[in-house]
Amino acid sequence: MLTTTGGIAVEGVRRSFGSVRAVTNISFEARPGTVTALVGPNGSGKTTLLLMLATLLAPDEGSIRINGHDPVVDPLAVRAIMGWMPDALGSWASLTVRTTLQLTARMYGRDVAQAAARADELIDLVELWELADRPTRVLSRGQKQKLSLARALVHDPSVLLLDEPASGLDPAARIELRILVRRLAAEGRTILVSSHVLAELDELADTAIYVERGASISAERVARATSSARPWRIRALEPTSIVPALIAAGIPADAIGADGSGILVSVDTEQRAAGLLGVLVSAGVEVTSFSPATGDLEHTFLDLQSRHDGRVDGSGR
Amino acid sequence: MSFFSGLKVIVGLELRQRVRGVAWYVLLGIFVLLVAIVTLLVGVVARSSYMGNSETGGWLYSLIIYFVLLLGTLIAPALSGNAVNGERDSGTLATMQVTLVSSAQIVLGKFVASWIATLAFLVASIPFLLISSAFGGLAPITVLLSVLALALELGVIAAIGVGLSAILARPLFSIVVSYLAVAALSLGTLIAFGLGGIAVQSEVRATTISPVYSSSDGSYNESNTFTCGSPTTSTYSTPRFDLFWPILSANPYVVLADITPGQFDSHGNPQDLFTAIGSGVRAAQITPDLSPDYDYCSENGYSMSKTSEEIYASTVPSWFVGLALHLLLAAGALTWGIARTKTPARKLASGSRVA
Numbered sequence A: 001m002l003t004t005t006g007g008i009a010v011e012g013v014r015r016s017f018g019s020v021r022a023v024t025n026i027s028f029e030a031r032p033g034t035v036t037a038l039v040g041p042n043g044s045g046k047t048t049l050l051l052m053l054a055t056l057l058a059p060d061e062g063s064i065r066i067n068g069h070d071p072v073v074d075p076l077a078v079r080a081i082m083g084w085m086p087d088a089l090g091s092w093a094s095l096t097v098r099t100t101l102q103l104t105a106r107m108y109g110r111d112v113a114q115a116a117a118r119a120d121e122l123i124d125l126v127e128l129w130e131l132a133d134r135p136t137r138v139l140s141r142g143q144k145q146k147l148s149l150a151r152a153l154v155h156d157p158s159v160l161l162l163d164e165p166a167s168g169l170d171p172a173a174r175i176e177l178r179i180l181v182r183r184l185a186a187e188g189r190t191i192l193v194s195s196h197v198l199a200e201l202d203e204l205a206d207t208a209i210y211v212e213r214g215a216s217i218s219a220e221r222v223a224r225a226t227s228s229a230r231p232w233r234i235r236a237l238e239p240t241s242i243v244p245a246l247i248a249a250g251i252p253a254d255a256i257g258a259d260g261s262g263i264l265v266s267v268d269t270e271q272r273a274a275g276l277l278g279v280l281v282s283a284g285v286e287v288t289s290f291s292p293a294t295g296d297l298e299h300t301f302l303d304l305q306s307r308h309d310g311r312v313d314g315s316g317r
Numbered sequence B: 001m002s003f004f005s006g007l008k009v010i011v012g013l014e015l016r017q018r019v020r021g022v023a024w025y026v027l028l029g030i031f032v033l034l035v036a037i038v039t040l041l042v043g044v045v046a047r048s049s050y051m052g053n054s055e056t057g058g059w060l061y062s063l064i065i066y067f068v069l070l071l072g073t074l075i076a077p078a079l080s081g082n083a084v085n086g087e088r089d090s091g092t093l094a095t096m097q098v099t100l101v102s103s104a105q106i107v108l109g110k111f112v113a114s115w116i117a118t119l120a121f122l123v124a125s126i127p128f129l130l131i132s133s134a135f136g137g138l139a140p141i142t143v144l145l146s147v148l149a150l151a152l153e154l155g156v157i158a159a160i161g162v163g164l165s166a167i168l169a170r171p172l173f174s175i176v177v178s179y180l181a182v183a184a185l186s187l188g189t190l191i192a193f194g195l196g197g198i199a200v201q202s203e204v205r206a207t208t209i210s211p212v213y214s215s216s217d218g219s220y221n222e223s224n225t226f227t228c229g230s231p232t233t234s235t236y237s238t239p240r241f242d243l244f245w246p247i248l249s250a251n252p253y254v255v256l257a258d259i260t261p262g263q264f265d266s267h268g269n270p271q272d273l274f275t276a277i278g279s280g281v282r283a284a285q286i287t288p289d290l291s292p293d294y295d296y297c298s299e300n301g302y303s304m305s306k307t308s309e310e311i312y313a314s315t316v317p318s319w320f321v322g323l324a325l326h327l328l329l330a331a332g333a334l335t336w337g338i339a340r341t342k343t344p345a346r347k348l349a350s351g352s353r354v355a
Helices: A046-053 A075-081 A097-107 A112-125 A141-152 A171-186 A198-204 A219-226 A239-248 A270-282 A296-309 B003-019 B022-047 B057-080 B083-089 B093-097 B103-124 B126-134 B140-167 B171-199 B252-259 B273-283 B308-314 B319-341
Strands: A008-017 A020-030 A035-039 A061-066 A082-085 A159-163 A190-194 A207-212 A230-236 A256-259 A262-267 A287-292 B201-209 B211-213 B226-228 B232-239 B293-295
Touching: A008 A046, A020 A046, A020 A061, A020 A190, A020 A207, A035 A046, A035 A171, A035 A198, A035 A296, A046 A061, A046 A082, A046 A159, A046 A190, A075 A082, A082 A141, A097 A112, A097 A141, A097 B003, A112 A141, A141 A159, A141 A171, A159 A171, A171 A190, A171 A198, A198 A296, A207 A296, A219 A296, A230 A239, A230 A270, A239 A256, A239 A262, A239 A270, A262 A270, A270 A287, B003 B103, B022 B057, B022 B103, B022 B126, B057 B103, B057 B126, B057 B140, B057 B171, B057 B252, B057 B273, B083 B093, B083 B103, B083 B140, B083 B171, B093 B103, B103 B126, B103 B140, B103 B319, B140 B171, B140 B252, B140 B319, B171 B252, B252 B273, B252 B319, B273 B308
Parallel strands: A035 A190, A035 A207, A082 A159, A159 A190, B201 B293
Antiparallel strands: A008 A020, A008 A061, A230 A262, A230 A287, A256 A262, B201 B232, B211 B226
């Protein structure tokens, strides 16, 4: 069922809505068997890009290939192999979870028996047993997310587009989602995930595409941002012992901060961080935790933002 | 996946949602109640001494059919006018569009489901139609053609509603425009016909010859002798409804009246509402005589006014013009709606969203 070659290839895609330029220039590739994160602030064009990949919107310019098929020229070929989980939680309010999945399977050309069997499998997969025969309007936001994911998987697609899949999920469900998505990728599927929860994408994604104001950010700029200084969080049995030891180690006082759970120090490379840890331990500080305060994606994201806007807390526009 | 299997899934989806909704059952219940009241009232009138023993089944039957058309055209836009954009608003349209069903299957499936839901009103009126047949005087051809035409007209309204719901972004707006379309066909044609006829008037030059009685004081005389007076002319204007009658053929009620063959009694009077309305509408085809001669002096001056049957026989039917226009409107609305639902979308209506 799954193809070994393919994945998503996007080249110079542009899309405007009237005078609003939603996507100006996005290029990237997503390979089979990997999870690719789509990272960017609100309004940066992530959802518009996913709608174009999902064969719902035609790009004004540029080319899209999904497993080699062009969604504009041959949308049916793309739809047959592509599963899309929208960010909007639309469901037929009066229909049950089971009926929703069965009807979706039928819309993919499965017969009644196949559709019924597939619906049962998916209810099992996303653990909606108790709610299987309840109308979808009683579902909570997180339960609707599960239904939406199940619906995207109905036809066993080899390419998965997940728009904010974790929003509304409780921590346990997030971990389950992560395990499921990793498993789906391990089966050879191409998975593209957009999310605002960057810490979560860190553990989920193999690679990331950063978009800003409708354009993908070049690999060099991403590399620069990735290698820039980042805060590390240090905790010790005796918290007050940390700062004097840091100053003694030659760290300037303005590079030292604090948050609710520890002391924050700005360090530019991992080598220096390792060296600093050695200095602290040998200075007699009983270190219990020494780790980056931000995830890799979050760090890169915030750095790209600050370089663009000249501020760290920029929200894109 | 074949076209029809995809269509069937969409129809099934639509009907399942409707069957689980309360609104549709409430409407159906109110409808049955109203038809029952109408049947009862007409039944009471029919049994009264005034109507004697005449056969009133045709009247009752045609009244119920018109009632189904009236309520159907009032309900169908509400059932179909938000079929597509309502689903877009709730975020479920896009989840269908990414599957293997085409936009044609989605729009046509919704149309078929709306049509079926509206036809349920016709089905619910079957017991009353059977009662009306018990009153006698009902022609089988009238039953066949009127039910067929009614079903088609309800389908046309459903198609216009579903088509508009795909063309226009906002559900409320498309429902209102659907109602305006129904009003334009049902009432607008009547208003246009009436105003047009009154606006264009022709001058009539009537020549009248009256008898002049010999008695000098003008009183009636036993000898009954009179001479014919000299002709007098008078002019007045008359509305030219005959120029505007084709407008009426676009009225669904007229289509229904005109498609059924006229049913007359031995005196040439209509035997059902279809025939009554049909001959009334057809009378508008007759060009008024712009220079009539009224010779009250001779026997032939007193011409008998024509019976409905004679009017019917001397004019042409127009139902196929109206029906063709309606089917064209329906097909146009659906075609345009399908084009607006096509994905990948190049243009979006302002204010609309994809998902």
